[in-house]
Each structure stands twice: as C-alpha cells, then as structure tokens.
Amino acid sequence: MSSSALPKPQMRDLLANCLRFHIVGAIIVSLEVAASYEFGVAEPRKKAYADSTKTMIPHKDFEERRKPGVFQSTK
Template structure:
C-alpha cells in the first residue's frame, strides 16, 4: 500500500479571496456601528436639544444670572 499524499494547499488567489470576505465583513461592521451611533446617540441628543430650546427664554436666563452676580459688567 502506498502512503496517501497530502493535498497541496491552494496558494494562487488566496489573498484575493480572503480580502473579499474580510472587506464584506468590515463593511457590515462599519455600517452597523454607524447605525447604532445614529439611533442610540445622535437622535436622542437632537431630541433633547429640541425639547430644551422649545420653551427656553434667554432673557429670563440672563436676568437670573445677572441677579446671581455672574456678570461683572452689568448691575
């Protein structure tokens, strides 16, 4: 009985095939990270700013800071 020979590994095109797989995976990870940031951070932040400025009175805030003595040039 002859010993069975090991199959030769495929070397031609190996890098291109592995890069194709890894580029698709990297694109999927980047896309999911961007979507997660948008919906978990950016949208709630925009909503919080909109809620704050919806009924913000800058003159009232200025008068409170003036009475508290924050500004030195106004009395």
C-alpha cells in the same frame, strides 16, 4: 497508506480572497455601528436639544445667569 491524496493548498490569490471576505465583514460591522450610534445617541440628543429650546425663555435665562456674575461684561 491511504489511497486518498490530500487536496493541494491554494497558493494563488489567497491574500486577495481573505481580504475580500474581511473587507466585506468590516463594512457591514461599521454600518451597523454607525446606525446604532445614530439612533441610540444622536437622535435622542437632537430631541432633547429641541425640547429644551422649545421651553426656554431667553430673557429669563440671561437674567438668571447675569445675577450671579457668570457674564463678566454685563452688570
């Protein structure tokens, strides 16, 4: 037999310690995902929308859509 004894298992607060570790990890991962979505998807969409509205002429756009009959209430 070996003279070294096995360490006692942790019986108290095992779930709390594991949850603390996993909650911190989940918060970090969710913040990374939110930041990557903001800078990878939302900002390019905002920029594209702002660029398209700068060059848009509302009266010309309305006439182009009215002629084929997109708007049914106008003739």
